[in-house]
Amino acid sequence: MNTMRTAMLLAFMTALFMGVGFLIGGRGGMMIAFVVAAGMNFFSYWNSDKMVLRAYRAQEVDERTAPEFYVMVRDLARNAGLPMPKVYVFDNPQPNAFATGRNPQNAAVAASTGLLQRLSPEEVAGVMAHELAHIENRDTLTMTITATLAGAISMLSNFAFLFSSGRDDRNNPLGFVGVLIAMIVAPLAAMLVQMAISRTREYAADRRGAEICGQPRWLASALQKIAGDASHIENVEAERNPATAHMFIINPLNGQRMDNLFSTHPNTRNRIEALMAMSDIRPGGSTPPEAPVKATRTARSVPTTGWGRGKAEPPKGPWS
Numbered sequence: 001m002n003t004m005r006t007a008m009l010l011a012f013m014t015a016l017f018m019g020v021g022f023l024i025g026g027r028g029g030m031m032i033a034f035v036v037a038a039g040m041n042f043f044s045y046w047n048s049d050k051m052v053l054r055a056y057r058a059q060e061v062d063e064r065t066a067p068e069f070y071v072m073v074r075d076l077a078r079n080a081g082l083p084m085p086k087v088y089v090f091d092n093p094q095p096n097a098f099a100t101g102r103n104p105q106n107a108a109v110a111a112s113t114g115l116l117q118r119l120s121p122e123e124v125a126g127v128m129a130h131e132l133a134h135i136e137n138r139d140t141l142t143m144t145i146t147a148t149l150a151g152a153i154s155m156l157s158n159f160a161f162l163f164s165s166g167r168d169d170r171n172n173p174l175g176f177v178g179v180l181i182a183m184i185v186a187p188l189a190a191m192l193v194q195m196a197i198s199r200t201r202e203y204a205a206d207r208r209g210a211e212i213c214g215q216p217r218w219l220a221s222a223l224q225k226i227a228g229d230a231s232h233i234e235n236v237e238a239e240r241n242p243a244t245a246h247m248f249i250i251n252p253l254n255g256q257r258m259d260n261l262f263s264t265h266p267n268t269r270n271r272i273e274a275l276m277a278m279s280d281i282r283p284g285g286s287t288p289p290e291a292p293v294k295a296t297r298t299a300r301s302v303p304t305t306g307w308g309r310g311k312a313e314p315p316k317g318p319w320s
Contacts, residue, residue, distance in 0.1 A: 045141070055237060056237050057090060057237075058090040061089050079213070080129075080212045086109075089113060090112055097109065101141075109128060115226070123219075127249055130219055133205040137201065216279045
């Protein structure tokens with residue numbers, strides 16, 4: 001059902017983009033819009049992962065530089081039957097993570113230093129299993145295409161009035177009304193579709209992630225902690241690149257706390273309840289679920305992103 005819904009939303013997004021081109025310049029505008037969209041999608045298909053990782057200054061780690069974290073991801077990928085993705089860490093105090101890549105063979109997962117510092121190993125495993133589920137479901141490619149189309153629609157809408165001025169109205173079947181639709185209604189519709197796709201895929205990734213790690217409560221506990229910290233720890237890079245917000249396990253931007261048309265992620269409480277239902281444990285009232293494992297946390301270093309920029313070798317330790 002979720003796959004069909006996503007396909008329908010993507011089809012609507014494509015039709016909307018073509019429609020904006022038609023409203024601006026008739027059939028010629030529609031063809032130009034199609035060519036532009038194809039070019040942007042081709043570029044995004046091959047380069048979106050590099051662009052996102054560069055935007056967050058993520059550093060790749062391996063079994064030597066981050067043995068515990070790397071082995072965790074490797075074991076989870078094996079559980080999911082996936083190729084080993086590239087593993088990255090980015091320096092950010094907000095606990096969060098994302099996945100990127102055009103397919104499972106060319107995928108990457110990235111965790112913030114805040115995630116590794118603030119969550120238990122079991123909770124980190126739940127988060128990374130969620131990101132691997134996105135890779136398995138090819139959500140990273142779906143969201144890349146959606147974001148590209150939404151950005152293209154916004155770009156065309158910004159130039160709608162310029163394109164229409166001084167031209168024969170026969171190029172625009174609806175005249176000035178068509179320009180207003182292209183400038184106001186189309187970008188809003190594109191944003192709503194993009195957010196609807198993101199929310200649909202998050203529920204599916206939660207469910208599959210719980211299956212991959214084998215413990216739904218690990219992910220439920222992680223979501224509880226991440227949501228609480230994300231509300232008061234600013235993610236500067238995400239604020240500068242809001243188009244990437246849908247990629248994270250929890251919305252990294254401030255002010256998105258409602259499960260409504262304008263949120264990029266489902267309500268965290270709803271996600272937790274769905275996960276707890278998988279364990280036949282339902283949280284009652286307003287009390288959040290307890291952490292699934294009361295593990296003793298020992299002092300450990302966290303991978304930093306300082307190496308590779310003229311600094312010393314990365315530190316050694318459980319997370320490093």
